[in-house]
Amino acid sequence: MPTPDALFAPAVGTPFPEMSVATSDGAVVSLRTILPADRAAVVFFMRTSRCPICRAHLRALQRMAEAGELGDAHVVIVVPxxxxxxxxxQRITTLQTVASTDAHSAVGLGRFLTLQHSGTFVLDPAQRVLARRTSALPTASFSRAEIRAALA
Structure with a gap:
C-alpha cells in the first residue's frame, strides 16, 4: 500500500510543481527561477532547520557536491x-538554502502528528522528476545511491 506522501508527491516523469520560496534575505521568488534551466537539480526538503538527521543529509549532499558526485546538478535546500x-x-552549508511555509505541501510532504515529512527530489533540466524519496521519518527521506543513479 502506498504511503500518503506517495499519493500526492509528483510522480517520476512528471513536472515538478511550481512554488514560491523565500531566500535567506527575505526575497520571495519562484523556485523555478533559481533552478538553472540547463542543469539537473537536487531539491532536498528538510523536516525542520534543526533536525539532526536532515542536517546529516545536508552534509552528505554537500560532500557529494564537493566530490563531483552530482555532476553539475544544482542543489537547493528547502526549509519549512x-x-x-x-x-x-545557510550558516552551516554553501548549498543554496530557501524557506517556505507551503512548499512542502506543494510536493505532497504533509505532517504526521507533529512530524513534518521530508524528502529528496532529483529533477532533469526541464524540471521533470527523475527520482523522489519522501517519508515521515527523516532517516528514510534520502538515498545517496538513488540520487547518483538518477543523475547518471
Whole structure:
C-alpha cells in the first residue's frame, strides 16, 4: 500500500510543481527561477532547520557536491518556515538554502502528528522528476545511491 506522501508527491516523469520560496534575505521568488534551466537539480526538503538527521543529509549532499558526485546538478535546500530558518541552515552549508511555509505541501510532504515529512527530489533540466524519496521519518527521506543513479 502506498504511503500518503506517495499519493500526492509528483510522480517520476512528471513536472515538478511550481512554488514560491523565500531566500535567506527575505526575497520571495519562484523556485523555478533559481533552478538553472540547463542543469539537473537536487531539491532536498528538510523536516525542520534543526533536525539532526536532515542536517546529516545536508552534509552528505554537500560532500557529494564537493566530490563531483552530482555532476553539475544544482542543489537547493528547502526549509519549512521563514527566512530566518533558511539563514540558520545557510550558516552551516554553501548549498543554496530557501524557506517556505507551503512548499512542502506543494510536493505532497504533509505532517504526521507533529512530524513534518521530508524528502529528496532529483529533477532533469526541464524540471521533470527523475527520482523522489519522501517519508515521515527523516532517516528514510534520502538515498545517496538513488540520487547518483538518477543523475547518471
Amino acid at each position: 518556515g521563514a527566512p530566518a530558518d533558511a539563514r540558520a541552515v
